[in-house]
Amino acid sequence: MEETPHDCPGTGSAQAGRGSACQGCPNQQLCASGAGAVPDPAMEEIKEKMKTVKHKILVLSGKGGVGKSTFSAHLAHALAEDENTQVALLDIDICGPSIPKMMGLEGEQVHQSGSGWSPVFLEDNLGVMSVGFLLSSPDDAVIWRGPKKNGMIKQFLRDVDWGEVDYLIVDTPPGTSDEHLSVIQYLAAAHIDGAVVITTPQEVSLQDVRKEINFCHKVKLPIIGVVENMSGFICPKCKKESQIFPPTTGGAEVMCQDLKIPLLGKVPLDPHIGIQEFCSLRQPKEERTSLAPETQRNVLDESSPS
Amino acid sequence: MEASAESGNLAGVRHIILILSGKGGVGKSTISTELALALRHMGKKEQSVSLMSVGFLLEKPDEAVVWRGPKKNALIKQFVSDVAWGQLDYLVVDTPPGTSDEHMAALDALRPYSPLGAVVVTTPQAVSVGDVRRELTFCRKTGLRVIGIVENMSGFVCPHCTECTNVFSRGGGEELAKHAGVPFLGSVPLDPELTRCLEEGRDFMQEFPQSPAFHALSAIAQKILKETPAQLS
Numbered sequence: 001m002e003e004t005p006h007d008c009p010g011t012g013s014a015q016a017g018r019g020s021a022c023q024g025c026p027n028q029q030l031c032a033s034g035a036g037a038v039p040d041p042a043m044e045e046i047k048e049k050m051k052t053v054k055h056k057i058l059v060l061s062g063k064g065g066v067g068k069s070t071f072s073a074h075l076a077h078a079l080a081e082d083e084n085t086q087v088a089l090l091d092i093d094i095c096g097p098s099i100p101k102m103m104g105l106e107g108e109q110v111h112q113s114g115s116g117w118s119p120v121f122l123e124d125n126l127g128v129m130s131v132g133f134l135l136s137s138p139d140d141a142v143i144w145r146g147p148k149k150n151g152m153i154k155q156f157l158r159d160v161d162w163g164e165v166d167y168l169i170v171d172t173p174p175g176t177s178d179e180h181l182s183v184i185q186y187l188a189a190a191h192i193d194g195a196v197v198i199t200t201p202q203e204v205s206l207q208d209v210r211k212e213i214n215f216c217h218k219v220k221l222p223i224i225g226v227v228e229n230m231s232g233f234i235c236p237k238c239k240k241e242s243q244i245f246p247p248t249t250g251g252a253e254v255m256c257q258d259l260k261i262p263l264l265g266k267v268p269l270d271p272h273i274g275i276q277e278f279c280s281l282r283q284p285k286e287e288r289t290s291l292a293p294e295t296q297r298n299v300l301d302e303s304s305p306s
Numbered sequence: 307m308e309a310s311a312e313s314g315n316l317a318g319v320r321h322i323i324l325i326l327s328g329k330g331g332v333g334k335s336t337i338s339t340e341l342a343l344a345l346r347h348m349g350k351k352e353q354s355v356s357l358m359s360v361g362f363l364l365e366k367p368d369e370a371v372v373w374r375g376p377k378k379n380a381l382i383k384q385f386v387s388d389v390a391w392g393q394l395d396y397l398v399v400d401t402p403p404g405t406s407d408e409h410m411a412a413l414d415a416l417r418p419y420s421p422l423g424a425v426v427v428t429t430p431q432a433v434s435v436g437d438v439r440r441e442l443t444f445c446r447k448t449g450l451r452v453i454g455i456v457e458n459m460s461g462f463v464c465p466h467c468t469e470c471t472n473v474f475s476r477g478g479g480e481e482l483a484k485h486a487g488v489p490f491l492g493s494v495p496l497d498p499e500l501t502r503c504l505e506e507g508r509d510f511m512q513e514f515p516q517s518p519a520f521h522a523l524s525a526i527a528q529k530i531l532k533e534t535p536a537q538l539s
Contacts, residue, residue, distance in 0.1 A: 020376075020377060020380075021377070023374060023375075023376035023377060024374030024375050024376050024377075025374065062370075063330070063331060064329070064330015064331040064332075064402070064403045065329065065330045065331010065332055065403075065429075066331055069433070094406075095328065095403070095404035095405045095406055095437075095440070096328050096329055096330065096403060096404060096437040096440070098433045098436070098437070101432060101433050101436055102433060138436060138439055138440075139439050139440065139442070139443050140440065140443065141328075141405050141440040141441070141443035141444045141447065142405060142440070143405045143406070143409075143410070143444055143447065143448075144406060145375050145406060145407050145410065146374045146375030146376070146406070146407055147375070149406065173330070173403070173404065174330045174331075174402070174403065175402065176370045176371065176372045177372070177373060177374060177375070177378070178374050178375055178407075180372075181372065181374065202501055202505055203505045204335075204504060204505060207367065207368075210367075210368040211368055211369065211370040211371070212370065213368075214368055214369065214370040215370040215372055218370065218372060219372075233462065233471075233473065235464040235466060235467060235469055235471065236469070236471060237464065237467055237469040237471075238464060238466050238467035238469065240464070240466040240467070242462075242464060242465060242466070242498065243498060244462055244473070244496050244498055244501070245498075245501055246498055246501060246502055246505070248502065248505040248506065249505075269473055271471055271472060271473050271474075271475075
C-alpha cells in the first residue's frame with residue numbers, strides 16, 4: 001500500500017518536507033527537521049487499534065451529492081441486522097457530516113472513558129462516529145483547513161474505542177484531497193479491503209468518478225466496485241420510468257466495462273429514502289425503506305478475501 | 307504577466323458573486339452556469355462569458371488532482387491574481403462543497419474587490435439544509451453577505467402524467483431562509499432537459515424558454531440583477 005502523498009520527494013531526499021507536495025502532509029515537519037526516517041507514532045498506534053477490525057471499506061466518490069452517506073448508512077444497517085456482526089460506521093466528512101442525521105442520532109454526544117472515545121451506539125452491534133457528535137449546535141460550522149481536518153481523522157482512528165469490529169465502513173466527503181489522503185495514509189499499515197465508489201448516471205458525475213478511480217489506482221487502493229445511484233425514477237402515480245439524471249454516455253455500466261471494474265448494482269431514485277421521515281434509519285425494520293439489498297450483497301461478496 | 311499590486315486583475319470586474327453550499331451535489335455548478343447564461347442574456351447587448359477552471363489545466367480529463375489544502379489555496383490565488391479577466395459586469399465564482407481551504411482562500415483573495423455576496427444553494431431535504439445552515443454560519447463569521455438562498459431539485463414533474471413528486475422532500479430551502487433571516491430567491495425544479503444541456507454543453511436558457519426550470523432560473527437572475535446598482539452596458 002502506497003503510504004506517501006502524490007509527488008512526494010521521498011523522506012530521505014534533500015527536498016523532504018520542503019517540496020510543494022509536502023505542504024499539509026502529516027509528516028511534513030518531521031521530514032523538514034531532518035528526522036524523515038522516523039514516522040508519525042500515530043501510525044503504529046492506529047495499526048494496533050485496527051487489529052481488532054476485520055474488514056475496512058471506504059465509500060468514495062469524486063462527486064458530491066451522489067449518495068455516499070445514504071449508501072454507507074444503509075450498508076451499515078444491513079450488516080448489523082445479523083446480531084453477531086459487529087459494525088462500525090465512521091464519518092470523516094468534517095465540514096458536512098451527514099451520518100448523525102441519517103442514522104437518527106442527531107444531538108447525541110461522544111463520551112470519553114479510560115479506553116478512549118466511545119462511539120455512539122445505535123444498536124449493540126452498530127457504533128457510529130462523526131464530527132457531528134462533537135458540535136453543540138446544528139448551526140456550528142467547522143471552518144478548518146486541511147491539517148486540522150487531518151488531525152481529527154487521526155483521532156477518530158487512534159482514540160476511538162471501536163472494540164472488536166467485523167466491518168468498519170468509512171464515509172468520506174467528495175473529492176481527492178486531505179481527508180482521503182489522510183485516511184489512506186493512517187490506515188496504510190492496517191489492511192483496507194477496498195473502496196466502493198458511488199456515482200449517478202450522468203457524465204458530469206462519471207467524469208469526477210473516473211478521477212476518483214484514478215486516485216485509487218495512484219494510492220494503490222483496491223476498488224471493490226461501483227454503485228450507480230439515482231438510476232431512474234418510477235412515477236408513483238403512473239408507474240412509468242423517467243431518467244432524471246440521464247446516462248448520456250452510457251452511465252456506470254459503460255464506464256465499468258471500459259475500466260474493467262465490477263458494477264455492484266444500480267439503485268433507483270426512491271423518494272422514500274429522501275423524505276424527512278425516512279431519513280432516520282432509527283425505525284422498526286418493517287417500516288424502513290431498504291436500499292437495494294442485492295447491491296449490498298454484491299459489495300460484501302466482492303470485498304471478502306478470496 | 308505580472309499582476310499589478312494596486313489595480314489587480316479583477317479591477318475591471320463590477321460585481322462578484324460566490325455560489326456556495328455546505329452540501330455536495332445540490333447544483334452549485336448548475337446554478338453558476340445557468341446564472342451566468344441568464345445574466346448574459348439579460349444584458350442590453352449580448353455579453354461574452356469568460357470561464358476559468360482547473361479543468362482547462364489538466365492534460366487528461368480523467369487525471370485526478372490529488373492536492374492538499376495549501377496547494378489548492380495557491381491555485382485559487384493564481385486564478386484571482388494571474389488571470390487576465392479584463393472588463394466584466396459579473397464574475398460568478400463556483401465553489402466545492404464545504405467550509406474549508408478553498409472557501410477561505412477564495413474569500414481572502416476576493417475580499418479586496420468587495421464581493422457582492424453569496425448565493426447559497428440547497429436542496430429541500432433535511433440533510434442538505436443541515437449542511438447549509440453551517441455554510442450560513444461561515445458567511446456570518448467571515449462577513450460575507452448572503453444575497454439569498456436557492457432551493458434546487460425542488461420537485462419533479464413526471465413527463466408522462468404531469469404528477470409532481472417531491473423526490474428530495476420539500477420546503478426545506480424556504481424554511482431555512484425564514485429561520486436564518488435571509489432572502490429566499492426561489493425554487494428550481496428537477497428538469498432532465500437542464501441536465502441534458504449541461505451534459506452536452508448547450509445553452510439551456512436559450513434553448514428551453516418554456517420549461518419550468520427556465521422560469522425559476524430567470525426569476526432568480528432578475529432578483530440578483532436588482533441587487534446590483536449599475537446597469538449592464
